[in-house]
Amino acid sequence: MYTYRGSTTLVTGASRGLGTAYATELARRGSDLVLVARSAAALDELAARLRTAHGVAVRTLAADLTDRTQVAGLLTDLADTPVDLLLNNAGMGPAGPFLERPLEPNQVAVDLNITALMTLSHALGRTMAARGHGGIVNVASTAAFQPMPYQAGYGATKAFVLSFTEALAEELRGTGVHVMAAHPGGTDTSFFDGTTHTMDPRHVDAPADVVRRTLDDFARGRSASYPGRRLNQIGSWAARFLPRTTTTRLAAWVNRSVGMDAVRAE
Template identity: 60%
Template structure:
């Protein structure tokens, strides 16, 4: 991102955003270092995979804390500062999973649906303030998302993190209301949930995830 858009050297702040103190630690460090934020990019996220009742609860709760609570804390604090300045923006990284229920990724998809709805509402609240809010909805990305489980991502169907980052920032620069930075098919797949009964969508999504073996997930080391 620095090579593409310029800017100073990165300032690194280490914090676990899935814990109550994590986001507050980031905010304290920003104040202590005298740093101001022009663009808040809420990209931290995680998700559990497998049958909800058959998997441990703690990772599910961490998913909620990271994907929702941490995002809310940072957005509330930094968003107020941006509005006071009358400029800047917020990018919340959601997912194509936000548009439909996803059996065997139930808690993850639900958190991303929250991010989608929250971002759309906040964008309307901040319309006219000079602060632009955009949600990004990528599809599969070649990362370690499934590390520690038997699930895998087909690299042929996944975009690189660099590609997703560049397209998301380009869409933000164009002041788009939403970004679909992945392959065109990922955006197409968001439409069945808007047109079909949600029970049908859940069955289709569940059937696909079963075909990928997500109903039989085991932990690996």
Template identity: 45%
Template sequence: MGHLGIAVVTGASSGIGSAFATRLASRGYDLLLVARRGDRLRALAERLQADAGVDVTTLVADLTRADDLADVEARIAEIPVSFLVNNAGVGALGPTSIVPPDAQEALIRVNVIALTRLSLAAIARFRSLGGGTLVNIASIMALMPSSGGGAYSGSKAYVLNFTRSLRLELEGAGIGVHAVLPGPVRTEFFSSQGLSDSVFPDQAYITPEALVDAALAGVALGEEVITPTLASPDPWRDVEAMRRAYLREAMSGEIAPRYRDG
């Protein structure tokens, strides 16, 4: 086992997850890679073992299934995990009122329930081992209600608030907690749902490798919320300042005149 411990990456068989696995292996982490597609996982594991000389274990799991999710949780509890990337995600894109309820429930099972349970499993392990790093992949959609992705947008808002709340709770515990908010990334995310990448302008896209390099740089900087394509931190600071102002006013204890007098 590498001296850095084991990094766990979900949704590791392609795209952002594969890029995280590649970069973490190059840094010397042994890996536990989790995804549904066993053939792709095995091919990635073989490549990383050959290229980086690290130990790579694969676990085929469908995180919509409670039994599979429990298997991943159990594995995290058994091994010296020092880094978890909750990357697995479901889109269920389309008009929210007509996307099948089962598809939206599957999204919630992966984007919300699995992410929550695996975060908690990792934090328990980090505490027992004296530290670790949790990276949860949210999205700029966390701040953008969408008529074509209501459940997805809502799930990523959950990821953002859940991750930030964990960070507040774990301050000073030697555990890094970070939310990453990508914009459009060149992956199979849209094509896997029968959509075209043209839903966003071509120039808005970045590669998975660029995203991961920026995310890991943000982790190294200790940033709580990492938006790789945000050129200046000022807009985020403005959002936070307005959020605090909103909360101050909302805690006034007084009903607003427009509601009281209407």
């Protein structure tokens, strides 16, 4: 079992949503923290709250992870901080019909969901492997398992995260560095803020439940975590057995039924 108490975890995207929930649950389990996101004030406020509530050491590093220079600066700042667990949580997801929506959010999603995640995994993974101890949790999504019409760019970034994480986990098997992908389904966060889309509260999970199950699965040494409702994991199995065109059409139907084909900027 991985022990969180006394370890140091770096959480990206910690300023709100699942990242704040991960930081809060990790502090409750006794892990010191490095919190990363762009919103410095939100990180500082969370850090103060967690130090007081749980007596853990918390460092905040404000950085835009889509900016390679800032990512390099972040890694330099971390040179004197041995990170035991990297929790690559920061992510964003453009929605709506691909050609009718701006290109730029798709490019940002690639920079954040893929390039930043891979860069941090490479740099911190190397120091973990050298120490023979550590872990990486990459937050993918149920969107990773099939093409996602009306979230085409987002789904493709999460398919990358799934493939990359499974491959890295195998490369590092037996080294003392454990790598796991987490696949939440719809979760009640600010993920769709700034768009016309709203998540149906009946179909979303609570961030606190999702992060608790994710951290339990990582501690148990699992290679994948499905921390949301049971239907999420069943959906991922279906995508492995049905023909690709069938799963793609099913995903399109589901996304149309929740209005994803009509998403616009707010």
